[in-house]
Amino acid sequence: MRVFQVEDGWSIEHVRLSTRLDPQPGASQVRIRMRASALNYRDRLVPVRGYGSRMKTLPLIMLSDGVGIIDAVGERVTHLKVGDRVCPLFFQTWTSGEPTKPRLSLSLGAELDGTMAEWMVLPAEGVALAPTHLSDLEAATLPTAGVTAWRTLVTEGRVKPGDTVVVQGTGGVALFALQFAKLLGAFVIVTSSSDEKLARARELGADETINYLTIPEWGKRAREIVGSDGIDHVVDVGGQGTLGQSARAVRTGGTISLLGVLAGGTMDIPFGPIVTRNVRLQGVTVGSADDFAAMARAITQHQSRPVIDRVFGFEELLSALDYLASGKHFGKVCIQH
Ligand SMILES: NC(=O)c1ccc[n+]([C@@H]2O[C@H](COP(=O)([O-])OP(=O)(O)OC[C@H]3O[C@@H](n4cnc5c(N)ncnc54)[C@H](OP(=O)(O)O)[C@@H]3O)[C@@H](O)[C@H]2O)c1
Structure with missing residues (x-):
């Protein structure tokens, strides 16, 4: 599959379009065909190892935000099915409750591979249903910002x-x-x-x-x-x-x-x-799966829509990061897969 990753050194010059083997889900995991991603200020710091020694060893797939459609589920997954549209959660192990060190220790696009991939495989607890009234680009902006x-x-x-x-x-x-x-x-x-x-x-x-x-x-x-x-x-x-x-x-x-x-x-x-x-x-550092669910419920009830400033193609991640750095944007900068 195609990925956009920090490849073999911590600098923006090492952020490259590349390939990895197509992933397969384990028994408690889902596989998501990614449809859109979104950028955050943080993604400008990731290529220079801005989040310190806890960051994943290279290569690291970029970005924490995205949305996609589940196309395979492991045999122990019961609450999600093929065809569900889900957002990967920023913190993969913060389900509910107060922040603790372990709950804040595994985030996408830093300690774990991120959303700039054709497929993601994640634990079923690490994803959340996206509000149905939102477009893919809009839904992609929810998990972090x-x-x-x-x-x-x-x-x-x-x-x-x-x-x-x-x-x-x-x-x-x-x-x-x-x-x-x-x-x-x-x-x-x-x-x-x-x-x-x-x-x-x-x-x-x-x-x-x-x-x-x-x-x-x-x-x-x-x-x-x-x-x-x-x-x-x-x-x-x-x-x-x-x-x-x-x-x-x-x-x-x-x-x-x-x-x-x-x-x-x-x-x-x-x-x-x-x-x-x-x-x-x-x-405040993002939030839990419970926070996502409560937010999604409110967004659905009020039919709110995130503000999208500009959309780039999958191959244009570096231009999208440059645009974010320019500070010209009003709201979110997104990537169409
Ligand atoms: N703690 C968390 O969980 C969390 C999560 C996401 C983001 N963040 C942090 O929140 C910040 C914003 O992130 P973002 O993704 O929203 O960034 P962003 O989309 O790039 O927003 C940057 C905007 O912040 C405004 N800004 C810059 N310097 C400012 C200043 N001195 N005073 C007031 N406003 C200023 C500017 O708005 P104008 O162009 O209108 O002036 C700029 O366009 C970053 O530091 C990021 O790391 C934290």
């Missing part, structure tokens, strides 16, 4: 109607967070470097927007917009470069969810106000 936003706002965040939420940027996770926060009945402020993207965010339901380049003190501005002690929940994707303003924005007793380090990976903000104002800092 969708589940991360869901766990952030619902499982961990417990956002409720009337809450105020700030979402940073207009990338993949951010637009899922905007959509889910609106679905939960929150008042949502979106920040972006681009006024054009902010106009599109308003079309998607953002109540207010702030350009973080023209208004560097966007945390103060967010606080002024809600006219109270501050924001209930800030979804932070920047890390070092954004946490100061997130702390400025958040209310006493509010939550800052720490999802990413787009603007640096160490903390250098004053901790006094975080402590005395009882601010909760919550790290």
Whole structure:
């Protein structure tokens, strides 16, 4: 079968179109004919071994997100059948419950081979039924960015109607967070470097927007917009470069969810106000199979659709990664197999 993999060295130059033997499912496994994949910021770091020593030895098949149709099942698989359309789950051993070291230890496209293959063979517990109203490309975006936003706002965040939420940027996770926060009945402020993207965010339901380049003190501005002690929940994707303003924005007793380090990976903000104002800092790393199922149920009931910016062909993975790095995208960048 055709695969796109990091082949014989950790660098982007070693990411190549290649072949592997067609896989066969074992007794408790399913084989999936892959139909689409989707990119995440993380996939830019994988070729340079950005996730450290736990990563799979080479070769490593790229990308964590995708969808496909089951075309073979092992004899012990009972709850899935040939023809089911499923998404491989980001964490293969986090079924439910709290995050633990073992549950966070096996993710696709890093410790395990990813979705850029004609077929994937996975344990039946490692896949989930995709919402039927979504296209293949839309469904492919759910396991990483969708589940991360869901766990952030619902499982961990417990956002409720009337809450105020700030979402940073207009990338993949951010637009899922905007959509889910609106679905939960929150008042949502979106920040972006681009006024054009902010106009599109308003079309998607953002109540207010702030350009973080023209208004560097966007945390103060967010606080002024809600006219109270501050924001209930800030979804932070920047890390070092954004946490100061997130702390400025958040209310006493509010939550800052720490999802990413787009603007640096160490903390250098004053901790006094975080402590005395009882601010909760919550790290989030994707989520469990239960999170996926709850998210899929909500998406189905509300007939929500992920935002797809651009689609590339299977052979165009490197161009797709370059495009993601350009930061021009609004929402998800996908691969049609
Ligand atoms: N923790 C998890 O489980 C998890 C899961 C998925 C992703 N992540 C992390 O979340 C982050 C976003 O991932 P993604 O896949 O959504 O990336 P992405 O689609 O590439 O989104 C990047 C967008 O983030 C915005 N951005 C960049 N720097 C910013 C800054 N200083 N302040 C505010 N916004 C900024 C930009 O939006 P504008 O163009 O609108 O300015 C940019 O387009 C990454 O750090 C990623 O590793 C974490």
